[in-house]
Amino acid sequence: xxxxAKLELKPPPYPLNALExxxxxxxxxxxxxxxxxGYVDNLNKQIIGTELDEMPLEDIxxxxxxxxxxxxxxNNAAQIWNHDFFWESxxxxxxxxxxxxxxxxxERDFGSFEKFVEEFRSAASTQFGSGWAWLAYKxxxxxxxxxxxxxxxxxxxxxxxxxxxxxxxxxxxDYSPLLTIDVWEHAYYLDFQIRRPDxxxxxxxxxxxxxxxxxxxxxxxxxxxxxEEEEKRKKEEKEVGNSDxxxxxxxxxxxxxxxxxx
Amino acid sequence: xxxxxxQSFSLPELPYDYGALEPVISGEIMQLHHQKHHQTYIxxxxxxxxxxxQALAKADSPSIVQLQSAIKFNGGGHINHSxxxxxxxxxxxxxxxxxxxxxxxxxDTQFGSLETLIQRVNAEGAALQGSGWVWLALDKELKKxxxxxxxxxxxxxxxxxxLVPLFGIDVWEHAYYLQYKNVKADYLKNIxxxxxxxxxxxxxxxxxx
Numbered sequence: 001x002x003x004x005a006k007l008e009l010k011p012p013p014y015p016l017n018a019l020e021x022x023x024x025x026x027x028x029x030x031x032x033x034x035x036x037x038g039y040v041d042n043l044n045k046q047i048i049g050t051e052l053d054e055m056p057l058e059d060i061x062x063x064x065x066x067x068x069x070x071x072x073x074x075n076n077a078a079q080i081w082n083h084d085f086f087w088e089s090x091x092x093x094x095x096x097x098x099x100x101x102x103x104x105x106x107e108r109d110f111g112s113f114e115k116f117v118e119e120f121r122s123a124a125s126t127q128f129g130s131g132w133a134w135l136a137y138k139x140x141x142x143x144x145x146x147x148x149x150x151x152x153x154x155x156x157x158x159x160x161x162x163x164x165x166x167x168x169x170x171x172x173x174d175y176s177p178l179l180t181i182d183v184w185e186h187a188y189y190l191d192f193q194i195r196r197p198d199x200x201x202x203x204x205x206x207x208x209x210x211x212x213x214x215x216x217x218x219x220x221x222x223x224x225x226x227x228e229e230e231e232k233r234k235k236e237e238k239e240v241g242n243s244d245x246x247x248x249x250x251x252x253x254x255x256x257x258x259x260x261x262x
Numbered sequence: 263x264x265x266x267x268x269q270s271f272s273l274p275e276l277p278y279d280y281g282a283l284e285p286v287i288s289g290e291i292m293q294l295h296h297q298k299h300h301q302t303y304i305x306x307x308x309x310x311x312x313x314x315x316q317a318l319a320k321a322d323s324p325s326i327v328q329l330q331s332a333i334k335f336n337g338g339g340h341i342n343h344s345x346x347x348x349x350x351x352x353x354x355x356x357x358x359x360x361x362x363x364x365x366x367x368x369x370d371t372q373f374g375s376l377e378t379l380i381q382r383v384n385a386e387g388a389a390l391q392g393s394g395w396v397w398l399a400l401d402k403e404l405k406k407x408x409x410x411x412x413x414x415x416x417x418x419x420x421x422x423x424x425l426v427p428l429f430g431i432d433v434w435e436h437a438y439y440l441q442y443k444n445v446k447a448d449y450l451k452n453i454x455x456x457x458x459x460x461x462x463x464x465x466x467x468x469x470x471x
Contacts (some may be wrong), residue, residue, distance in 0.1 A: 030443050030444055034443065035444050038444065052301050128414050129392055129394070129413065129414035129415070129434075130391075130393045130435075131392070154395040165392065166391050167391065167392075184392070184435065185434065185435035185436050185439060186435050186444065189436060189439045189440065190433060192435065193294055193298070193436075194294060194298045194299055194302065194438075212461070
């Protein structure tokens with residue numbers, strides 16, 4: 001018999017009434033208890049017995065995004081990830097200002113914290129229809145088939161504000177998400193009805209966990225550095241391989257591929 | 263009305279009271295949906311048209327092109343909601359009563375039965391990701407009915423220039439959330455009790471003489 005890795009519904013890191021009065025318990029009961037749970041139940045049904053079954057959630061997302069030609073499980077998989085990330089983007093008594101290196105980078109890349117807030121608010125309020133707005137750390141390497149992957153220069157590594165429709169998230173563009181707000185109507189309709197701009201303001205002023213955003217930034221930077229070193233190592237190995245004969249080159253390449261996936 | 267010589271759009275009146283579709287759709291939903299949501303699409307549509315008017319006068323191509331998404335979204339919102347209000351009727355005014363006219367016959371021939379059409383529409387509506395609309399469309403050239411979906415506020419014409427909307431069901435969450443919450447399927451199941459088949463038949467006969 002095969003063992004299947006059943007995905008579990010992760011609870012928010014606080015009780016469902018903990019964000020009152022800014023986000024009601026009723027909203028959390030439906031948003032987490034029904035919508036988020038629905039995505040988990042539906043994904044488990046979709047992937048049972050398929051090759052996706054034992055993959056980590058992020059790999060399911062990238063695989064089913066399928067370079068933009070989206071496969072059916074994508075919406076559920078990405079929405080599970082987005083909601084986990086959203087709950088952890090907030091905390092009771094949140095809001096205020098970011099601090100430390102995060103604040104420095106925000107000031108460097110947006111001019112000021114206020115300008116960042118303006119840009120984030122604009123992204124969240126102008127997302128037509130359902131979707132998400134994000135603060136993300138972008139340290140792109142272009143993943144182009146046989147081409148040389150140029151290593152990102154320091155200017156490439158920066159904070160960006162982006163919005164995404166429906167279930168799409170910045171993982172599919174190879175960005176590291178740092179903060180998100182859900183602008184599907186179900187996220188705010190019970191508390192704010194049509195007033196999406198008020199919901200966005202309350203989120204920024206009373207709910208954002210800048211601690212969570214800061215620790216995500218640290219992880220994102222470490223990941224970017226790790227990748228750069230890996231690229232450098234691969235390039236060096238390739239150069240060594242080129243000077244040897246064909247058989248050795250193939251051996252080196254496949255070995256480095258293996259270590260990458262572990 | 264006119265904004266500096268430019269035709270602007272205003273909110274059409276509902277052909278029934280806000281509470282008249284209860285218990286299928288609550289008066290609270292109808293009022294917010296009509297007075298706030300539809301009005302906002304109109305306000306932003308007029309704003310975008312005014313900006314377009316100015317951009318055209320200045321032959322400002324980047325602005326003209328950039329305004330297209332706001333025009334499509336807000337203009338589409340106005341078109342779609344204007345159709346939607348007319349697609350519905352209170353039960354005591356004949357809402358939900360199937361068409362015995364030529365449309366009823368066309369549905370039976372092309373879908374097998376009204377029940378099959380309803381199942382098809384409900385399945386497409388339930389499967390629609392995010393916000394959008396599900397339509398019963400008439401292809402004027404092929405004289406054929408079909409079920410279509412559009413994303414966000416895209417009007418049906420974006421799916422094909424020969425397509426005429428016979429009716430559209432709004433499956434944005436704002437159309438049902440205060441009453442049905444996450445259970446979109448129940449909203450879709452119930453809305454058939456207030457479909458104005460008389461109006462839908464009239465459109466069909468006009469477009470398919």
